[in-house]
Amino acid sequence: MDFELTSQQSLVSETARRFVATHLIPHEENIEQSGEVPDILRKQLLKLARDAGLYAANMPADFGGGGLDSVEMALLERELGRVSLALSNCVLRPAPILKACKGEQIERYLKPTIxxxxxxxxxxxxxxxxxxxxxxxxxxRADGDDFILNGSKHFISHADVADFAIVFAVTGMTEGPRPRKKITSFLVDKGTPGFEVRRxxxxxxxxxxxxxxxxFTDCRLPKAQVLGEVDRGFDVAKEWLFSSRLAIAANCVGRAERVLGMAVEWAASRKTFGRPIAEHQGIGFKLADMATEIEAARLLTMQLAWKMDRGEATEAFVGMAKMFSSETLGRVTDHAVQIFGGLGVMQGLPIERFWRDARVERIWDxxxxxxxxxxxxxxxRPYKQ
Ligand SMILES: Cc1cc2nc3c(=O)[nH]c(=O)nc-3n(C[C@H](O)[C@H](O)[C@H](O)COP(=O)(O)OP(=O)(O)OC[C@H]3O[C@@H](n4cnc5c(N)ncnc54)[C@H](O)[C@@H]3O)c2cc1C
Known part of the structure; x- marks a missing residue:
């Protein structure tokens, strides 16, 4: 078993770490205050990310993407996890489900997204x-050569800045005693009549x-907008779910590492009763637990990535990495607030922000x-009757 990174893996990690420190972290506090990433900044970051070879790193090299494998992506995501999501999201990793594009869809959606x-x-x-x-x-509903979409979605991230949505809809029911919904995915452009986006x-x-x-209100879509096969929408979605859960696990590891670094520095310098608080067992043990859990989350996440590259990842293993890493981040940020004491809950230091930002990781995906x-x-499963 070899835990050492190859030179290519180290390069990905170091490039991403430098990029985050130089181009993303300096904007964090402004974005936190304004709640918006200005369009001009988004475009600048996009260009910088492209120049650094980080943009669309998860997509096939044949179509202009970075062509990174899952281990390399996990290393990249770990670094991107160090910075707030609004900024790391400017280094876009398009939904891998777009690899299901075929024919004209490649020119209209896959390549321009990459x-x-x-x-x-x-x-x-x-x-x-x-x-x-x-x-x-x-x-x-099928209507001649078209489909007509009706319904609504919510919690759709960055749909406000997106140009198109990958939308899942019911296209029928299976036969048999326990009928199930057949689901199809569609590419729906902003501006299509009957499609509205609200924050x-x-x-x-x-x-x-x-x-x-x-x-979606009587939103008419030609059949050419079907992504993948009709009634097989979840087949294409599955790959996306695996890689997005790996990304979340790796992001949580990176974020937890940043928080631990700040907590250690603080605990080593802040003194009470004449000693650094790190020397009080109550705080020292917290630091030890944080470091141990982060290391375990990192190993689990990297093993998941390695399994994904070998085609051996199961839903359960993906679940272990996503659940453990996100819960580790929750515990680490909570300990960090405690270690910083009153300052931990004050705005301005990023500690309370990390604590708030961490909460959703245990919910989404x-x-x-x-x-x-x-x-x-x-x-x-082996015992199922
Ligand atoms: C900030 C944010 C961004 C998101 N971005 C996207 C996006 O871009 N695209 C997208 O499609 N979705 C997105 N989501 C949706 C997200 O994936 C869902 O919120 C998540 O899957 C949970 O669904 P829910 O909120 O409807 O909770 P529910 O499914 O209603 O669950 C409520 C509670 O019940 C628990 N529960 C439900 N079923 C069971 C069970 N069988 N056993 C035990 N407990 C159970 C859940 O764990 C949860 O604690 C986003 C959500 C958030 C909050």
Whole structure:
């Protein structure tokens, strides 16, 4: 077993770390205050990310992407996790589901998204279906050569800056005693008649990274807008879910490492009762727990990436990495607030922001409960009657 990074892996890691420190972290506080990433900054960062070879790093090199494998992507995501999401999101990693583009879709969606000329968003969740995503009710009714979309989505991240949405809709029911919904994914351009995007209210964290509601009212789409195969939308979505959960796990590791670094520095310098607080066991043990958990989360995440590259990742393993890393970040940020004492809850120091920003990681892309269900299901499968 070899834990050493190859020179290519080290290069990815170091390039990303430098990029984050030089180009992203300096903007963090402004974005936090304004809640917006100005368009001009977004474009500048896009260009810088492209020049640094970081843009669309997850997409195939044949189409202009970086062609990084999962281990390299995990290293990149770990570094990007150090900075706030609104900024790391400017180094866009298009939804890998776009690899399902074919024919004309390659020129209209895949290539321009990889080039940074167009931005996608992923629209699955609905007011009536979150964890139970297969229960969505947005309908796509076939009408001659077209489909007509009706329904709504919510919590769709960065739909406000996206040029098009990858939308999941019901296209029929399976036969048999327990019929299930057949789901198809569609590419829907902003500006298509009957498609409206509205920003949702502010979330507790991740200022500058917005969620939106999407409304479809008799929205007519030619069949050419189907991504992948009709009725097989979840087949293409699965790959996206694996890689986005790996990204979340790696982001959480990177963020937790940054928080630990600040907590250690503070604990070593802040004195009470004549000694640095790190020398009081109550604080020293917290630091030890934080470091140990982060290391475990990092190893689990890197092993997931390695398994993904070998085609050996299971839903349960993906769930373990996503659940453990996001929960580790939650505990680490909470300990950090405690270690900073009163200053930990004050705005201005990033500690309270890290604590707020961390909360959603246990919710999106499959809640911790859903990850545990999947792990338990896989463990007990051989005993199923
Ligand atoms: C900031 C943010 C950004 C998001 N971005 C996107 C996006 O870009 N695209 C997109 O499609 N979606 C997005 N989502 C949606 C996200 O994936 C869902 O919020 C998540 O899957 C949970 O669904 P829900 O909120 O409807 O909660 P629910 O499914 O209603 O769950 C509520 C609670 O019940 C628990 N629960 C549900 N079922 C079970 C069960 N069987 N066993 C035990 N516990 C259970 C859940 O774990 C949770 O604690 C985003 C969400 C947020 C908050």
């Amino acid at each position: 080039a940074g000329d167009r931005v996608d968003c992923f629209a699955l969740t609905e007011p009536g279906a979150g964890s139970d995503a297969s229960n969505i009710s947005t309908q796509a 949702m209210g502010r979330a507790v964290g991740n200022r500058g990274y917005h969620q939106c509601e999407l409304f 499959g809640t911790s409960e859903i990850q545990r269900l999947m792990i338990a299901r896989e463990l007990t």
